[in-house]
Amino acid sequence: MSEHAIIDVPPHSPADEAEHAGIHDPNLHHSPEEIKREVRVYLIVFFALSALTAVTVASFYALKSYPVSVAIGVALAIALVKGSLVAGYFMHLLSEKKLIYGVLILTVFFFFVLIWAPWAHHHSPFN
């Protein structure tokens, strides 16, 4: 069997195909000004993440006398905001393709099943 029978090489240049399909590739089509603007956003997100880390530790000490459920709620809420900033801006999920959103929706669903299952087990009346 010949080599190109095993691996499907596109008959046309991928660049041509992408252009003809009207696909936008950020690596290839962003202007230097747009990229520099992105860099400014990255730096703002960096400062926001640093500030939120400080808030996480400060709130831990401030909430020491409160029930642990309050501390857990606050710490996880801050972690969720930080995680959203990383995923949204650094991993550029705010402007991704639908296929990736589809993959992530499935992933998040099963992740919450994993988190919910032990909690539900603990609170089950049959436990």
Next chain:
Amino acid sequence: MDAHAHAGEHEIEIPYAIYPRPDTGLYNGKLGIWLFLASEVMLFGALFSSYILLRTGAVNWPRGYTFLNIPLATANTFILIASSVTVVLAWANLRLGNLKLGRIFIAITILCALLFLVNKGIEYHHEFVEGRSPSTNNFMALYFTLTGLHGLHVIGGVIVFAYFLGPGAKMWHEDRNRYTNRIEIAGLYWHFVDLVWIFLFPTLYLL
């Protein structure tokens, strides 16, 4: 000469390594890394699930802040956040055509990762000196499993970035778009490592 004939004569061209596929809108490496990261979410998700199961079922649960080193862990959080920024700055500079600055930011990322590992080593050393090991209790077993697995991911990132800083950088001279894409997907992996730590830090050290 069409691509089939070209591939047969010289070398096999990997399709959609640089440009996006018309049907997915993504180049293959990017879709591949997201599928890998989805599996990683389930891997760490299973360990977080174990944490919840063991903690909710325990009569007494050790509180990490009473004996773990919070200042060092906080410093490590800042270090990982900084390294996430240097990765996107490396990617941005490569997109601007500046290999020199791109490599400098990749090198800073590696330094941050190594600093993180050194701090983690100091913490582990302290725990063992104090007589706390994975067999001490369920909390310590989870602490070492979660941070150990995370540490292995940091080491994996160091290896990948060191490759692209060193021998892998010659790809830039052959095909700069492909090299830039490689840094983008290595960066996506690295941001995920940062993301995991963002949740590990409060879970193990503060709560």
